[in-house]
Amino acid sequence: MKNVISWQGDNLPMLEALSLPLWVFDIDHRRVFWANQAALEVWGADSLLELQSRDMSRDMSVSVAQRLNQYRQDFERDNAVFSESWTLYPKGQPRLLKVVFRGILVEGRMMMFCEAQNNLSVDPTTLRSAEALMHTSMLVTLYDSAGMVLYRNPSARAKVAYSSETWRQHFIHDGDWQALQQGIAATGEARQLAQVHTRQGMRWHEIAVRACRDGVSGQDALLVTEVDITDLKHAEARASFLANHDVLTGLPNRNGIRSELLPYLQQALRDGRQVALMFIDLDRFKNVNDSLGHASGDEMLIRMSGRLSQLLGHDEKVARLGGDEFLVMLAAPDVAERAETLGRRILQTLSMPMRLSGMDVSVSASIGISVCGEGRLDIERMMRHADLAMYAAKDAGRNNLMFFAPSLEERSQAQLALERDIRRGLDGGEFIAYFQPRVDVASGRIIGAEALARWQHPLRGVLMPDTFIPLCEDGGMVRELGRQILTQAARQQRQWRDRGLELMVSVNLSPSQFIDPALAGMVEQVLRDSGCQPDRLELEITESVLLGDDEQTMQTLQSLRALGVRIAVDDFGTGYSNLAYLQRYPLTSLKIDRSFVSDLERRPAIAEMITTLCRMMGLNMVAEGVETPQQLSWLAERGCQEYQGFLCSPALPSHLFAQLVL
Numbered sequence: 001m002k003n004v005i006s007w008q009g010d011n012l013p014m015l016e017a018l019s020l021p022l023w024v025f026d027i028d029h030r031r032v033f034w035a036n037q038a039a040l041e042v043w044g045a046d047s048l049l050e051l052q053s054r055d056m057s058r059d060m061s062v063s064v065a066q067r068l069n070q071y072r073q074d075f076e077r078d079n080a081v082f083s084e085s086w087t088l089y090p091k092g093q094p095r096l097l098k099v100v101f102r103g104i105l106v107e108g109r110m111m112m113f114c115e116a117q118n119n120l121s122v123d124p125t126t127l128r129s130a131e132a133l134m135h136t137s138m139l140v141t142l143y144d145s146a147g148m149v150l151y152r153n154p155s156a157r158a159k160v161a162y163s164s165e166t167w168r169q170h171f172i173h174d175g176d177w178q179a180l181q182q183g184i185a186a187t188g189e190a191r192q193l194a195q196v197h198t199r200q201g202m203r204w205h206e207i208a209v210r211a212c213r214d215g216v217s218g219q220d221a222l223l224v225t226e227v228d229i230t231d232l233k234h235a236e237a238r239a240s241f242l243a244n245h246d247v248l249t250g251l252p253n254r255n256g257i258r259s260e261l262l263p264y265l266q267q268a269l270r271d272g273r274q275v276a277l278m279f280i281d282l283d284r285f286k287n288v289n290d291s292l293g294h295a296s297g298d299e300m301l302i303r304m305s306g307r308l309s310q311l312l313g314h315d316e317k318v319a320r321l322g323g324d325e326f327l328v329m330l331a332a333p334d335v336a337e338r339a340e341t342l343g344r345r346i347l348q349t350l351s352m353p354m355r356l357s358g359m360d361v362s363v364s365a366s367i368g369i370s371v372c373g374e375g376r377l378d379i380e381r382m383m384r385h386a387d388l389a390m391y392a393a394k395d396a397g398r399n400n401l402m403f404f405a406p407s408l409e410e411r412s413q414a415q416l417a418l419e420r421d422i423r424r425g426l427d428g429g430e431f432i433a434y435f436q437p438r439v440d441v442a443s444g445r446i447i448g449a450e451a452l453a454r455w456q457h458p459l460r461g462v463l464m465p466d467t468f469i470p471l472c473e474d475g476g477m478v479r480e481l482g483r484q485i486l487t488q489a490a491r492q493q494r495q496w497r498d499r500g501l502e503l504m505v506s507v508n509l510s511p512s513q514f515i516d517p518a519l520a521g522m523v524e525q526v527l528r529d530s531g532c533q534p535d536r537l538e539l540e541i542t543e544s545v546l547l548g549d550d551e552q553t554m555q556t557l558q559s560l561r562a563l564g565v566r567i568a569v570d571d572f573g574t575g576y577s578n579l580a581y582l583q584r585y586p587l588t589s590l591k592i593d594r595s596f597v598s599d600l601e602r603r604p605a606i607a608e609m610i611t612t613l614c615r616m617m618g619l620n621m622v623a624e625g626v627e628t629p630q631q632l633s634w635l636a637e638r639g640c641q642e643y644q645g646f647l648c649s650p651a652l653p654s655h656l657f658a659q660l661v662l
C-alpha cells in the first residue's frame with residue numbers, strides 16, 4: 001500500500017509548521033481528526049479543539065456522504081491518490097480549493113489525509129461547473145489520445161471496474177469501441193449503446209464521446225460521458241415479452257402473432273400450400289365470468305388454450321386475440337379440407353365439460369375460417385373475412401363452423417350508407433366534443449380535460465365513437481372530424497381562460513391525421529384562430545404511429561413541438577415492440593391504457609413497469625379508466641401524476657363540465 005501513509009506522532013511538529021493547509025478527516029465520524037495551523041485558517045477555526053467539535057455530517061449532502069464512503073474503498077482497494085477541486089463552506093462562505101486526498105491509517109482505521117494545494121480564485125462559473133461535475137450522476141471520463149485515463153469524476157470512479165482501465169478495456173465487445181473510434185475519426189464525436197465492464201459487473205451504458213484537448217497538457221484527448229441504462233434495457237426486454245404474449249395463457253397475443261403471421265403464410269404459399277385463418281370464439285363466455293367469477297373465467301381460458309394447443313399439428317399455430325377469442329393459422333395442400341376436419345374436432349373438444357368451482361361447466365364455440373389459395377396475400381382482409389365468418393357462425397346458432405363467402409360482405413352496403421350519413425353529419429355540425437376531466441392525483445383537482453367526439457344524430461340520439469370512428473377512418477373523413485373536434489377543444493380552452501380557469505385540453509389524433517403533411521399547418525391555424533394557449537394543448541397519438549418511418553415521424557413531432565403543443569402517447573402498453581422511441585422522440589406524457597388499470601389487482605406487472613418507465617424517462621403519467629378508489633391509491637403510491645375515469649366523471653358536454661370546475 002505505497003500511497004497509504006501511517007499516522008506517526010513524531011512527524012507532527014513538522015506538519016504543523018508547514019504553510020500548506022493539511023488536515024486528517026475521520027470518515028467514520030464525519031469530523032476533522034487533526035489539522036495544522038494553515039488548515040485552521042482555511043476552515044476559519046479558532047482552535048483545533050473547536051474545529052474537531054464541528055459535526056460535518058450536519059450539512060453534508062447524501063451524494064457527498066456516499067462519495068466519502070467510496071473514497072475509503074478506493075484507498076483500501078487501489079491505494080488511490082487523487083486531487084479534486086473541493087468547495088468548503090467555512091462559516092457558510094464557499095471556498096474553492098484544490099485538494100489532494102490519500103488514505104491514512106490512524107490506529108488501524110482508514111482516514112483521509114487532505115492537502116490543500118492552493119487557494120483557487122473563486123470564479124463563480126468555475127466553482128459551479130466544478131460542483132456540477134462532482135455531483136452529477138453522469139459518468140464523465142477524460143482519456144488521453146492513447147486511451148489512458150486522465151480524469152474521472154466521482155460517479156465514474158464509483159463505477160469503474162479498476163482504476164487503470166483504459167478506454168478500450170472498458171468495452172465488453174471490441175466492436176463497440178471500434179465503432180466509436182470510427183465515429184470520432186470521421187466527425188469528432190460519436191454515440192453508442194454498449195455493454196461495458198463496471199464494478200457491478202456487466203452494464204448497459206449509453207456512451208457519448210467527443211474529441212477535445214486536455215486543458216492541462218494541451219494534448220489531444222477524448223471526453224466521454226456515460227449514462228447507465230441497464231434498468232431501461234431490462235424493462236424493454238420485459239415489455240417486449242409482455243407486449244407479445246398473453247400473460248394469462250402464455251400464448252402469443254395479437255401483437256405477437258402479427259410478427260409471425262406474415263412470414264408463416266408467405267413461406268407456406270411459396271411451398272405450394274394453401275393457408276387458412278381460423279377465428280374461434282367461445283359462446284356465451286360472459287355467462288361463465290358473471291356467474292362463476294373472473295377467477296373461474298380465467299381458469300377456463302387457460303384450460304381451453306391447453307385443449308387447443310393439443311389438437312394442433314406441429315406446423316399449426318394458435319394465438320389469443322383477446323377476451324375469449326383465439327386465432328389458429330394453418331397451411332396444407334388442400335387447406336379447406338384440413339380446416340374443416342380440424343374445426344370440427346376443435347368444436348367437439350372445447351365443448352367437453354370441465355370442472356370449475358365444483359361444477360361441471362361446458363361452453364361451445366363458434367368458428368369462422370378464411371382461406372387463401374394463391375395469389376396476393378392480404379392479411380388484413382383474411383382476418384376481416386374470418387371475423388365475418390365467425391359472426392355468421394354465431395348467427396347460425398353457435399357451436400358451428402363457417403367458411404367466409406362473399407355474400408357475408410353485403411353488410412358493407414349498409415356501411416356505405418352510414419358513411420354518407422357521417423359526411424352529412426360533418427357538414428351539419430352534428431359532431432360535438434365532450435370533455436372528460438383530467439385530474440391531478442396528488443391534489444384531486446381537475447387540471448384539464450380530454451375532448452372526446454360524440455355524434456348527436458338527429459334520429460338515433462348521441463352516438464359513441466366506436467360506432468363512427470372506424471368508418472371515418474375507412475372512408476377518409478377522420479381528418480375533417482379531427483379538425484372539427486380540435487377546433488371545438490381549442491375554443492373551449494380559450495373560453496375557460498377567459499373565465500379565469502387555467503385548464504389544459506387534450507385531443508386525439510388518428511394515425512391518418514398524423515401522417516397528413518398538412519397537420520402542423522392545420523394545428524397552427526386552429527391555435528391562431530381560437531386563441532388557445534399552445535402549451536395548454538396536448539395531442540394524443542397512438543404508439544403505432546411512433547413505430548413507423550423514423551425521419552418523417554420525427555419531423556412531424558418536432559414541428560408540432562415547435563408550435564408549443566404537448567404530445568401524449570395514448571393507450572400506452574397495447575402496441576409496442578420496443579421502447580427506444582420513448583427516448584428518441586420529444587414526448588411529454590404517457591397514458592396507460594384502461595385495460596391495465598382495470599386489471600391492476602389481478603395483473604399489476606404491466607402497470608408497474610409503465611410507472612417505472614415514466615419515472616426513468618421523466619414523462620408525465622396519466623392513467624385512464626380509473627373507476628375505484630383502490631385503483632387510484634395504487635397509482636398514487638407509485639407517483640402517477642394524473643388520472644381520468646368514471647371515479648371522477650365520464651365525458652360531459654361542455655356546460656356540464658363547467659359545473660364541475662366552477
Ligand code: C2E
Binds near residue numbers: 482509645650
Ligand atoms: P380513448 O382516447 O382511449 O378515450 C378514452 C375512452 O375511455 C373514452 O371512450 C372514455 O369515455 C372511456 N372512459 C373514460 N373513463 C373510463 C372509465 O373509468 N371506465 C371505462 N370503462 N371507460 C372510460 P369513448 O369516448 O367512447 O372514446 C373511445 C375512443 O374513440 C377513444 O379512446 C379514442 O381513441 C377515440 N376517439 C374519441 N374521440 C376522438 C376524436 O375526436 N378523434 C379521434 N381520432 N379519436 C377519437
Ligand code: CA
Binds near residue numbers: 450570
Ligand atoms: Ca385518448
Ligand code: CA
Binds near residue numbers: 593624
Ligand atoms: Ca386511451
